[in-house]
Amino acid sequence: MQTKVENNKAWFLVMPVFLIVAFSAIIPLMTVVNYSVQDIFDPYTRYFVGTEWFKQVMLDSRLHEALLRQFIYSFTILAIEVPLGICVALMMPTKGRGASVALILVAIPLLIPWNVVGTIWQIFGRADIGLFGAFMSYIGVDYNYASNPADAWLTVVLMDVWHWTPLIALLCYSGLRAIPEVYYQAARIDQASRWAVFRHIQLPKLANVLVIGMLLRFMDSFMIYTEPFVLTGGGPGSSTTFLSQSLVQQAIGQFDLGPAAAFSLVYFLIILLVCWVFYTTIMNMQKDK
Amino acid sequence: MTQSSTTPMTHEKTSQGRASQNTKVTKEQAPVYSRADRKARNANLRGRFGLALYVVLLLLPIYWLVNMSFKTNTEILSGLSFFPADFTLENYAKIFSDSTWYMGYVNSIFYVSMNMVISLLVALPAAYAFSRYKFIGDKHMFFWLLSNRMAPPAVFLLPFFQLYSSVGLFDTHIAVALAHCIFTVPLAVWILEGFMSGVPREIDETAYIDGYSFPKFFVRIFIPLIRSGIGVTAFFCFMFSWVELLLARTLTSVEAKPIAAIMTRTVSASGMDWGLLAAAGVLTIIPGMLVIYFVRNHVAKGFALGRV
Numbered sequence: 001m002q003t004k005v006e007n008n009k010a011w012f013l014v015m016p017v018f019l020i021v022a023f024s025a026i027i028p029l030m031t032v033v034n035y036s037v038q039d040i041f042d043p044y045t046r047y048f049v050g051t052e053w054f055k056q057v058m059l060d061s062r063l064h065e066a067l068l069r070q071f072i073y074s075f076t077i078l079a080i081e082v083p084l085g086i087c088v089a090l091m092m093p094t095k096g097r098g099a100s101v102a103l104i105l106v107a108i109p110l111l112i113p114w115n116v117v118g119t120i121w122q123i124f125g126r127a128d129i130g131l132f133g134a135f136m137s138y139i140g141v142d143y144n145y146a147s148n149p150a151d152a153w154l155t156v157v158l159m160d161v162w163h164w165t166p167l168i169a170l171l172c173y174s175g176l177r178a179i180p181e182v183y184y185q186a187a188r189i190d191q192a193s194r195w196a197v198f199r200h201i202q203l204p205k206l207a208n209v210l211v212i213g214m215l216l217r218f219m220d221s222f223m224i225y226t227e228p229f230v231l232t233g234g235g236p237g238s239s240t241t242f243l244s245q246s247l248v249q250q251a252i253g254q255f256d257l258g259p260a261a262a263f264s265l266v267y268f269l270i271i272l273l274v275c276w277v278f279y280t281t282i283m284n285m286q287k288d289k
Numbered sequence: 290m291t292q293s294s295t296t297p298m299t300h301e302k303t304s305q306g307r308a309s310q311n312t313k314v315t316k317e318q319a320p321v322y323s324r325a326d327r328k329a330r331n332a333n334l335r336g337r338f339g340l341a342l343y344v345v346l347l348l349l350p351i352y353w354l355v356n357m358s359f360k361t362n363t364e365i366l367s368g369l370s371f372f373p374a375d376f377t378l379e380n381y382a383k384i385f386s387d388s389t390w391y392m393g394y395v396n397s398i399f400y401v402s403m404n405m406v407i408s409l410l411v412a413l414p415a416a417y418a419f420s421r422y423k424f425i426g427d428k429h430m431f432f433w434l435l436s437n438r439m440a441p442p443a444v445f446l447l448p449f450f451q452l453y454s455s456v457g458l459f460d461t462h463i464a465v466a467l468a469h470c471i472f473t474v475p476l477a478v479w480i481l482e483g484f485m486s487g488v489p490r491e492i493d494e495t496a497y498i499d500g501y502s503f504p505k506f507f508v509r510i511f512i513p514l515i516r517s518g519i520g521v522t523a524f525f526c527f528m529f530s531w532v533e534l535l536l537a538r539t540l541t542s543v544e545a546k547p548i549a550a551i552m553t554r555t556v557s558a559s560g561m562d563w564g565l566l567a568a569a570g571v572l573t574i575i576p577g578m579l580v581i582y583f584v585r586n587h588v589a590k591g592f593a594l595g596r597v
Contacts, residue, residue: 007423011418013414014414017412021474021476025471031448091337100585107581107585108347111581112577113533114532115552116549116574119566120353123563123567124350129365129563131350132303171589226534251447271440281429
């Protein structure tokens with residue numbers, strides 16, 4: 001890495017970013033902090049309640065369930081998307097017109113608005129008008145994502161795999177392209193097996209992009225809202241209600257501002273912790289280079 | 290004279306020597322290579338087949354949506370068919386003839402473009418500062434920016450609504466554009482910083498010695514150097530602002546309502562208007578597909594926040 005010059009005037013260059021993000025980030029955050037320690041009946045009647053909401057939230061069993069579901073969900077999709085993404089990246093052609101066509105086709109799901117992703121799967125999974133639903137009932141599976149929790153889970157996971165595997169695939173693809181051809185020539189001369197090439201040449205080079213991809217996927221899946229909301233509405237029951245959705249239900253649906261704000265802060269702290277791990281990992285990776 | 294006559298000779302010699310060496314090597318290795326080659330070719334074919342299968346599965350749900358958008362509702366509900374028997378453009382006609390429908394697209398494109406311009410304008414100087422200078426709190430500032438990219442929108446939903454209502458920006462395009470800045474600006478700074486770090490410092494120093502002032506250098510020399518980076522950043526701002534719904538829906542009611550929110554209108558007392566919903570969905574996919582072509586070679590770098 002190049003050495004940087006020390007110069008505090010650089011703050012003038014950062015100032016616009018700071019102001020614009022602070023307007024949308026710090027003011028709302030302070031509002032949330034404000035709510036989290038008060039009991040609000042209407043805009044003029046409010047009481048200071050200290051840490052009561054936090055205690056209530058920490059002991060709330062609905063929150064625990066949502067958190068558990070959230071972790072199971074995030075790890076499930078990672079376990080499927082990462083290996084699948086690597087496989088797709090290995091299969092993509094590296095040269096010529098085929099390469100850009102494959103790249104564009106694979107990237108399509110990433111460019112679809114999230115609620116439309118939900119809509120697509122809502123239609124696709126229905127047994128009466130959707131291809132997937134019809135296929136499932138054709139092979140004799142009693143499939144209905146709106147009434148059976150297991151089917152709802154299957155559909156939500158499948159939707160996320162469909163939607164986000166391309167991200168892992170694209171990252172790995174660009175990682176693979178950065179490997180010089182001579183490595184492969186050396187491997188051919190040594191008559192290395194396909195597996196050995198993957199294990200000792202390709203995988204180490206993919207480590208960096210995989211870390212970025214996995215952490216991005218973990219965090220984004222941790223705040224997933226729109227797609228399951230459109231697809232299942234969190235149901236049947238609350239079987240696919242993840243953290244974001246249970247938060248929105250509480251804040252907007254029931255208008256429990258205090259508990260919802262306390263919940264928001266706890267949620268935000270979890271995210272911040274993961275984010276810090278992400279940041280330090282990337283920074284250390286850069287130092288090693 | 291002598292020099293010019295000898296140099297081609299030596300060149301010829303060396304190239305000949307190399308050529309013969311090369312053929313020798315390939316001859317020796319020939320049997321090994323051909324087996325390995327055949328294996329590689331088989332693996333390649335398997336790869337092509339696997340990829341084709343994956344792409345087909347990937348496109349199947351989208352194909353189904355497109356297929357449905359050309360059908361009438363009676364046909365959709367009467368049974369499955371892979372091609373519309375009664376091909377109709379009625380669903381699209383409905384969208385393009387009703388201003389409450391097509392204004393949704395106009396609104397979305399409007400705030401997305403605004404967001405793109407704002408993000409780029411503020412992120413360019415900041416990314417330059419991060420890539421070139423050390424200053425007090427630089428690392429903390431960078432981390433803080435990143436943490437906003439990771440903040441779940443659900444956390445800020447209600448405070449956003451109150452904030453923008455209290456400053457009189459509720460239901461305007463600028464409100465959505467500013468709210469989306471919370472995740473597009475950090476992203477833009479990160480991607481641009483990655484691209485800028487790839488430009489050698491010497492270029493800056495030479496320009497300053499040549500008497501360029503900072504703004505002049507930045508606009509005339511530096512920005513043209515990172516053109517592709519700016520293109521990719523613009524694409525990503527566009528994309529993330531385009532696919533987001535939660536904030537856009539919360540901050541608007543009539544005037545600036547995005548298409549994503551208008552789509553919920555297809556649910557009515559008489560049941561779902563599936564054909565119309567499908568047509569509206571298809572139309573939201575098109576802008577993304579148009580712009581990705583221009584950045585196809587840099588998409589991955591953008592997703593890796595400029596760090597591949």
